[in-house]
Amino acid sequence: MRQISLRLNGVARTVEIEDQVLLVELVRSLGLTGTKVSCDTEVCGACTVLLDGRPVSACTTLALEADGRSVLTIEGLAKANQLHPLQQAFIDNFAFQCGFCTPGMILAAKALLDERPSPTAEEVRRWMEGNICRCTGYQSIVDAVLDAAGRRP
Amino acid sequence: MPAREDGDPVERTRFRVAGTEARRADGVAKVTGAARFTVDLSVPGMAHAVMVRSTRAHARILGIEREAAERMPGVLAVLAGADLVAAGLHPYYGHVVLDHPALAVGSVRYHGEPVALVVAETKLQAAEAADLVEVRYEDLPAVIDADEALRPGAPILHHERGQRVGDEGMDQGEGALEGNVCAIARVQWGDVDAAFAKAHLVVEGEYRYPMLYGYAMEPYNALAFFDQGDLVVYSTAQHVYMVRRDLARMFDLPLARVRVSAPYVGGGYGTKSYTKIEGACAMAAHLTGRAVKLDLSVEEAMLTTRSDSSHIRCRSAFDRDGLLLAREFDIVLNSGAYTDNSPLVNSKTANRCFGPYRIPSLRVVSRSVFTNTVPASSLRGFGAPQGNIGGELQMDEAAEKLGIDPVELRLRNLAGPGEAILPGKRPLDADLREDLRCLVASLEWPGTGGVSVGFGVSASDAGAYPTSTAAVRIHADDSATLFTGSTELGQGSRTVLCQIVAEELGLSLERVAIVGGDTGVVPYERTTGASRTTTVTGRAVQEACRDARRRVRELAAQNEKVDVAAVEDAPAGVRVKDRERSYGEVIEGWFGAGGEVLGHGSVRRGEGFAQMPPFWEIGCSGVRLSVDRETGVARVEKLVTVGDVGFAINPALVHGQDLGAATMGMGAALREELVYEGEQLVNPNVVDYRVPRFSDQPPEIDLMLAERHDGAGPFGAKGAGEGAGNTIGSSVAAAIGRAIGVFPHELPATPERVWRLLRERDERARR
Numbered sequence A: 001m002r003q004i005s006l007r008l009n010g011v012a013r014t015v016e017i018e019d020q021v022l023l024v025e026l027v028r029s030l031g032l033t034g035t036k037v038s039c040d041t042e043v044c045g046a047c048t049v050l051l052d053g054r055p056v057s058a059c060t061t062l063a064l065e066a067d068g069r070s071v072l073t074i075e076g077l078a079k080a081n082q083l084h085p086l087q088q089a090f091i092d093n094f095a096f097q098c099g100f101c102t103p104g105m106i107l108a109a110k111a112l113l114d115e116r117p118s119p120t121a122e123e124v125r126r127w128m129e130g131n132i133c134r135c136t137g138y139q140s141i142v143d144a145v146l147d148a149a150g151r152r153p
Numbered sequence B: 001m002p003a004r005e006d007g008d009p010v011e012r013t014r015f016r017v018a019g020t021e022a023r024r025a026d027g028v029a030k031v032t033g034a035a036r037f038t039v040d041l042s043v044p045g046m047a048h049a050v051m052v053r054s055t056r057a058h059a060r061i062l063g064i065e066r067e068a069a070e071r072m073p074g075v076l077a078v079l080a081g082a083d084l085v086a087a088g089l090h091p092y093y094g095h096v097v098l099d100h101p102a103l104a105v106g107s108v109r110y111h112g113e114p115v116a117l118v119v120a121e122t123k124l125q126a127a128e129a130a131d132l133v134e135v136r137y138e139d140l141p142a143v144i145d146a147d148e149a150l151r152p153g154a155p156i157l158h159h160e161r162g163q164r165v166g167d168e169g170m171d172q173g174e175g176a177l178e179g180n181v182c183a184i185a186r187v188q189w190g191d192v193d194a195a196f197a198k199a200h201l202v203v204e205g206e207y208r209y210p211m212l213y214g215y216a217m218e219p220y221n222a223l224a225f226f227d228q229g230d231l232v233v234y235s236t237a238q239h240v241y242m243v244r245r246d247l248a249r250m251f252d253l254p255l256a257r258v259r260v261s262a263p264y265v266g267g268g269y270g271t272k273s274y275t276k277i278e279g280a281c282a283m284a285a286h287l288t289g290r291a292v293k294l295d296l297s298v299e300e301a302m303l304t305t306r307s308d309s310s311h312i313r314c315r316s317a318f319d320r321d322g323l324l325l326a327r328e329f330d331i332v333l334n335s336g337a338y339t340d341n342s343p344l345v346n347s348k349t350a351n352r353c354f355g356p357y358r359i360p361s362l363r364v365v366s367r368s369v370f371t372n373t374v375p376a377s378s379l380r381g382f383g384a385p386q387g388n389i390g391g392e393l394q395m396d397e398a399a400e401k402l403g404i405d406p407v408e409l410r411l412r413n414l415a416g417p418g419e420a421i422l423p424g425k426r427p428l429d430a431d432l433r434e435d436l437r438c439l440v441a442s443l444e445w446p447g448t449g450g451v452s453v454g455f456g457v458s459a460s461d462a463g464a465y466p467t468s469t470a471a472v473r474i475h476a477d478d479s480a481t482l483f484t485g486s487t488e489l490g491q492g493s494r495t496v497l498c499q500i501v502a503e504e505l506g507l508s509l510e511r512v513a514i515v516g517g518d519t520g521v522v523p524y525e526r527t528t529g530a531s532r533t534t535t536v537t538g539r540a541v542q543e544a545c546r547d548a549r550r551r552v553r554e555l556a557a558q559n560e561k562v563d564v565a566a567v568e569d570a571p572a573g574v575r576v577k578d579r580e581r582s583y584g585e586v587i588e589g590w591f592g593a594g595g596e597v598l599g600h601g602s603v604r605r606g607e608g609f610a611q612m613p614p615f616w617e618i619g620c621s622g623v624r625l626s627v628d629r630e631t632g633v634a635r636v637e638k639l640v641t642v643g644d645v646g647f648a649i650n651p652a653l654v655h656g657q658d659l660g661a662a663t664m665g666m667g668a669a670l671r672e673e674l675v676y677e678g679e680q681l682v683n684p685n686v687v688d689y690r691v692p693r694f695s696d697q698p699p700e701i702d703l704m705l706a707e708r709h710d711g712a713g714p715f716g717a718k719g720a721g722e723g724a725g726n727t728i729g730s731s732v733a734a735a736i737g738r739a740i741g742v743f744p745h746e747l748p749a750t751p752e753r754v755w756r757l758l759r760e761r762d763e764r765a766r767r
Ligand code: FES
Pocket: A036, A037, A038, A039, A040, A041, A042, A043, A044, A045, A046, A047, A048, A057, A058, A059, A060
């Protein structure tokens, strides 16, 4: 058992964990089940969260690595019931169906837009290559990210 | 009538909500992480189960050593199939044949089959203990290939057949089921032999469509517990009512005492049709007295269900003008270790392989065959892509040999609207010739400058058996709640069904709520599959709205003391004595305080759905692609789909289905395949089994809609969801064939296969 401190969705938290606990297990055990596990081997991106603003696969990241850092999960994105522009763009562009890939997609896209506020479609595709969606065929996701880029405050 | 992006403007203005791109009813939940999937559910005191899987493809189970596992910390029980039998439970499930054990009983029939279940306080404890369970086997000869399984002397998987339990809706095929034959389907008319004898041209060949893994991103999982003797199961099931029936049988419980609920489901595509792991999970709950969660990994999901692969031998006879004289198909499906849905897949393959053409003489025999491999069941469009690869590709091959343009060849042979393509079935409710013209116009047939074009058409007997019910409650504040047994898999059923309610009741979408997918709460729905929800469930929803309106008119008549004939419907209420009354006014007027009105609607095989299928699901799609001759890599440059859906109640959702289905089809056409080497899968993970990613997306996409209001569903709608994918395999193969001068007969057309075809062709040319 070890104690770690992190900022989780903007809130300072101290938690006791076993060394081998994965970041995805930690956040899900804290009730943040928006972060999904699919491949469990860093292939699909469903478990993407932002660690100090950078996307990581929480299924292969130890919770220990979050010590002293900030973690953003999908639950932390909307501010006071106000959807983030990416979330609104995903809704407006029908950029999901089952929604299982969506939290990871949106967070991966957020990291991109934070780094490159107006990416091209090609840049979006390249950046998102590590995120799989089995439902949509991807075009609507690219559209949503570009749409969000255009409407960022 | 040409296909249009936005349908007939006049028709569209008839509606307020139907036909609009209303935002998804599950939108906010899914972008905020609030949407709860089964895998997200837990209950206090929940235990966790992990499966022990067979390391043999075919073996007798001699014994299971469980003491070491049982001694591990946190372990509650180690269960085997024999325990289920000893406890008086019925371990076998199946909606067609009861032959699939929740845990193996006596023998195992494929590598990876569940043999035992370890239940522990935590998942980690269960997993660690599972490693200590030793199973002793006596190996039996195994058979992996379906053609080999048909040979005399092949190892037999099922010496005794399970009980047949399928009802009329489960088309089980016919014929004596001997050896490893799981099901036989035949379609036949005319004098085939005579037609072939007098043909101007006969094309003949063998074709193969691969074994696929659907990869719904949420792997199969379930949570089961007993509540005062009632069995409650949350699961990733598409067809909650089908699972309820299986569980009721396994536990000897009345249907009323089994509750199956599917919250949001992380992808289905048919892979979550019918019972999977619910039985094992519920039995663990029964035998331990605890709530039990069983969630599989993706690797385990790949060992649970795959699609049937096909091996087709077929020939087509044409006259001088390119008119079809006869077709003959002999199809073998590799259906894996258990029956599951393969008899239906098989009969659909038989119905779908020859295409929506005028065919004077036809003979189809399709056999579904047991092998010692992962059991096969439904996957998007089942039967259609498996059969199309032969049926459509031979149209292209014949066109080339006859020197007739392949578009023209199809136009000459396609059945027109209202024509029968299968005797006794619903006449064709689509205009395929017009669809095809739209398709090839967008594909810029015949292609130029290194880009080649492939396309195809199909019509699938879709919709499944049309039994559906729905209920609508109108509340005293003029809002309404829809209750439906249909499951939201991502296809957008909740959105479309709410649009139908809003349209019928004259309410805004914001005033319509929906409760779905829980057999304890919602009325019966046969399945959520076969693209049926909009068409069949949609009609039940419409009926429920009309029934609720009828009830409101009755109450209004009593309130106003007039004959009910004097009450008319108003847009969102009634008109009586020259005054409009809202639903709420009528309801509160009648009850005095509070109250509501309940409407019920049902659809059965009768009335508009007397003739099967409920609708023909149209496939009309194609690609422009280029092939790198050095590497054999084929790259789709443009994808075109024509969604012939009668009327798009939500065009954005139809586009989503078409592009999603086509993308899956492209994955299967170019890359995806489950590969057996020896008795084991060599690629049972999503690293080696690669599905399409962002970089595989075609640079250009054109998703068209054809709206002719010719469907039997609400407002003339027909189903979508499978069609666009059904014709992609043969389209890609045809386009590659035109690029390299030889048609690939086996999918996926991997770079290696394409390169090999190129080399063989070059060698032939040199000789
Ligand atoms: S679940 Fe972590 S990358 Fe797939």
